[in-house]
Amino acid sequence: MFATATRNFVDEVDEGGLLIPVSSLNDTVALLTVVVKRKRLWFWQKPKYLPTDFNLNDILTGDAPINPVTKETDFIKYNGTYGGNIQGALDANFVHSTVNVEGKDSSKLQSSFGSLKKEEVNVQKLLRDSKGRVLDMSHCLIQQTMEKRRRVFGIVKERIVTATPCSVIEEVQQGRRCGGGLSFWPNNPKVSLRENGSLSKDSNVTMEIPTYTTIAYALIELEIKHDGCYELCLMSDTTGGFEVDCPAKTELCGVSGAVAHASENSRLRQDLEQLNDHFQLLSSLPVTIKSSLLQQFTKVMQDQAAVSALQNALEQMCLGKSPALCDFTMTESQKQNIQAILDLVEQSGHVESAQTGHCTTVLTAVHLISSAFDELTNDCLAVLGMCLSHNVLQTMELLVQCVSGKGELPLSSAGLTALTGDVYERTEHLFASSNVSLKKHGDTVKTEINQEPGNLPLVLCIAVRGLASLALCV
Known part of the structure; x- marks a missing residue:
């Protein structure tokens, strides 16, 4: 508070x-x-x-x-x-x-x-x-x-x-x-x-x-x-x-490998490609684990203090320490929601994804998503929390690909059917709050990264891709 x-x-x-x-x-x-x-x-x-x-x-x-x-x-x-x-x-x-x-x-x-x-x-x-x-x-x-x-x-x-x-x-x-x-x-x-x-x-x-x-x-x-x-x-x-x-000295995780003169789209695409193992691991989890994680994230996202507490707890686990939720000022229900996520991570055990020599654990993948939530503004979190249906997440994931790609998609594309009415207004507001403009132009939708300091476009893309990975049903 x-x-x-x-x-x-x-x-x-x-x-x-x-x-x-x-x-x-x-x-x-x-x-x-x-x-x-x-x-x-x-x-x-x-x-x-x-x-x-x-x-x-x-x-x-x-x-x-x-x-x-x-x-x-x-x-x-x-x-x-x-x-x-x-x-x-x-x-x-x-x-x-x-x-x-x-x-x-x-x-x-x-x-x-x-x-x-x-x-x-x-x-x-x-x-x-x-x-x-x-x-x-x-x-x-x-x-x-x-x-x-x-x-x-x-x-x-x-x-x-x-x-x-x-x-x-x-x-x-x-x-x-x-x-x-x-x-x-x-x-x-x-x-x-x-x-x-x-x-x-x-x-x-x-x-x-x-x-x-x-x-x-x-x-x-x-x-x-x-x-x-x-x-x-x-x-x-x-x-x-x-x-x-x-x-x-060592580099921090996920440091961009893009060259300095590369476009914003290219840098964003390279950063997301480096994190692709994490999203694939989340999408391959058992359906019950994905469903439970998505539900608990939905609850935690409604409170910025709870998001920060979750991020700190996961970070302690990544460092090999036992998280102490009693150190954080939260309601009992918030602690229960966070503990539920920590329990699901532990329940997943040492499930790993290995591709091209990289090794990713469930703990690291969940920590990745929570770190993105923690960097979003209160406004972004509130709007994102209203966009957690499967269809809307699928639509926003396509828009993430658009932002990191050519910046343009036809509205007739499969998966963009939900981009109408209130969903479009929320999505437009969400992207604008993360320094990305989203506009309909004729029969296409266009995205453009605004030249602002910070990493909000990347943070939003990580949050959307992570949630969309959990929403995938098998």
């Missing part, structure tokens, strides 16, 4: 900028706080930022502390309300069974942060004070961070804080209707079993935020040498790191 509110705030006031939303009220973020930036497993994922209990002075050698010059200014007055109605249905027909899931949600998140202030460090003085200073390379924080790859130190150079007590209010109304049928007739008479159920739930939660609570911050990364000498990375396109990591 708090994490969603701060993420919405940053998206509104500094989209694509330097501000980082605070994800937990337990995080104490002050000026010069040391924050560990952790790069993720897939190159399109935003880094994770982990505020520590230490500031720059705590990890310096010598007794003379750095006393920064700071400035406080009025920032903005912010009150935001986000919400809407989400309604969708999922129908799956298998050899001897049918599954029907319908949902209707109404949610509203009101963030009344009020007047906000910005505190910032005088970077020029900090640069002068840092000359000749050395980090204590034996400090436990430095030692533990150096042991793990893809970790970078940063220090907080500015933060956005609340100037008065404020609140975050969340109102949710949820309704679910589930139905299923099983029929079999190896001999007469025909036997048919059906089961139906419904669930409704309302919640209203108010969170009071005290004065001087940090809701967002910006960092200066540190480039750290072997001997503890460090430099401040003053340019936004300059990244920090430990010099001792240089010989062992």
Whole structure:
């Protein structure tokens, strides 16, 4: 709830900028706080930022502390309300069974942060004070961070804080209707079993935020040498790191192999081709596993906080650790939905897909999809959640092929029959939210990737292809 509110705030006031939303009220973020930036497993994922209990002075050698010059200014007055109605249905027909899931949600998140202030460090003085200073390379924080790859130190150079007590209010109304049928007739008479159920739930939660609570911050990364000498990375396109990591650096998963001058379509196509094993593995899973995974994804996608918690849990499993859902602030139903996905992954065991020397596990494939969900905006997730019927997913998968191909398809193509009315409007909005324009022109449909920073077109294509792979029935 708090994490969603701060993420919405940053998206509104500094989209694509330097501000980082605070994800937990337990995080104490002050000026010069040391924050560990952790790069993720897939190159399109935003880094994770982990505020520590230490500031720059705590990890310096010598007794003379750095006393920064700071400035406080009025920032903005912010009150935001986000919400809407989400309604969708999922129908799956298998050899001897049918599954029907319908949902209707109404949610509203009101963030009344009020007047906000910005505190910032005088970077020029900090640069002068840092000359000749050395980090204590034996400090436990430095030692533990150096042991793990893809970790970078940063220090907080500015933060956005609340100037008065404020609140975050969340109102949710949820309704679910589930139905299923099983029929079999190896001999007469025909036997048919059906089961139906419904669930409704309302919640209203108010969170009071005290004065001087940090809701967002910006960092200066540190480039750290072997001997503890460090430099401040003053340019936004300059990244920090430990010099001792240089010989062992490895590329992140899924890094594009496309040449720099290739077209956006070509780069997207090459990235998707590198991930094709994952989609094929998902489509080859048993029907019951695919159906259950798709249903659970449908539930989790309705809550951005639950999506992030699922992504973190799967990432822990990929790193060989046991996920602890108790570490995340969620409702009991959200934890149950996430646990159901984790159980399905474990139930699949060590099913693997091997092609052209690559080896892909179910865990990696499911982690791939969840990573795409986690990078999509709340708006994209909401619209995508309304497009999970088999026909619509088949249509959107064809449009993904169009985006990564010639950018044009005849409307008469098999599979595009669902691209009418509300489905077209939703799909057009979904693609536009991911920097892809979708337009009908005569008897053809055309797609074009907009020249915007980031990896939203790739992220959307991964999410669509992953869901479409689970929707394939055998």
